Amino acid sequence: MGRRLEIVIMTQGPELYSTTRLAAAARRAGHGVSYLNPTRCTIDLSSEGATVLYNGDKIVQQMDCIVPRIGASITRHGLTILRQFQAVRVPVLNPSNGIAASRDKLRALQRFAAVDLPMPRTAYARGSADLHTCIKTVGGPPVVLKLLEGTQGIGVMRCDTVASAESVIDVLARLHQPIIVQEYIAESEGTDIRAIVVGDKVVAAMRRTGKGEDFRSNIHRGGTGEQLELEPDIERMCIDACKALNIQFGGVDLLESSRGPLLMEVNSSPGLEGIERATGIDVANEVIKEIERLCE
Secondary structure: OOOOOEEEEEOOOOOOHHHHHHHHHHHHOOOEEEEEOHHHEEEEEEOOEEEEEEOOEEOOOOOOEEEEOOOHHHHHHHHHHHHHHHHOOOOEOOOHHHHHHHHOHHHHHHHHHHOOOOOOOEEEEOOHHHHHHHHHHHOOOOEEEEEOOOOOOOOEEEEOOHHHHHHHHHHHHHOOOOEEEEEOOHHHOOEEEEEEEEOOEEEEEEEEEOOOOOOOOOHHHOOEEEEOOOOHHHHHHHHHHHHHHOOOEEEEEEEEEOOEEEEEEEEOOOOOHHHHHHHOOOHHHHHHHHHHHHOO
């Protein structure tokens, strides 16, 4: 691309691996990079129109594209700031509604179901009164219980008996935490597939294996990854999952089951360290090329 872009990475951690890789790839392509900490942003709503302030001052720098790397702990605030930038037509990768949908596991699964993407059998439990029906619906036990919001395997629990599931649900009900009940895919044996989608293609994929007896395979929880070549129909599933959420850059998680791959979730701020080290693919460069396409 001939035009120099001013790319803004919205993040609290400019020193993190994924952020530094994206910044390095952008600069290597001849673009400018700056960082915007959303926790230092406020919005001035007045008769002259809404304006984002940074440390109390109006932002005057050029912004050709914003790459949101919004942590789960500040999702609501970060999306509020991002929506304001979108309102004044700043291009973003990914948009606020896509990030919001991906962070709510139930909403994401509802979107996947609406376009007939294969998923594990899933039920929604408001509290302990719903539990027996939900467990019967998904064919358990064992079952997997998930909080509606959670990342890196946090808030995901396997319950091998109805009694253990009841104990978990009782605690969460007191905390006013609804929960997702899913079938346990025993044949996955603590492994899953992570595919990175950028734009309309899968740019890298790996099989992740959990540490020890942990059925969760997240790299952040000590799991390991190895490069994987996906079949075209599985690649299409990953791309369709991101499209269902309106996400241009996402990490798609799949479980391998006896009835084929099953879609678990899409991470709208996927980490790059595990996938780049496992595959040797420069994912960050693929992201920058997608930003260039968006800004044409």
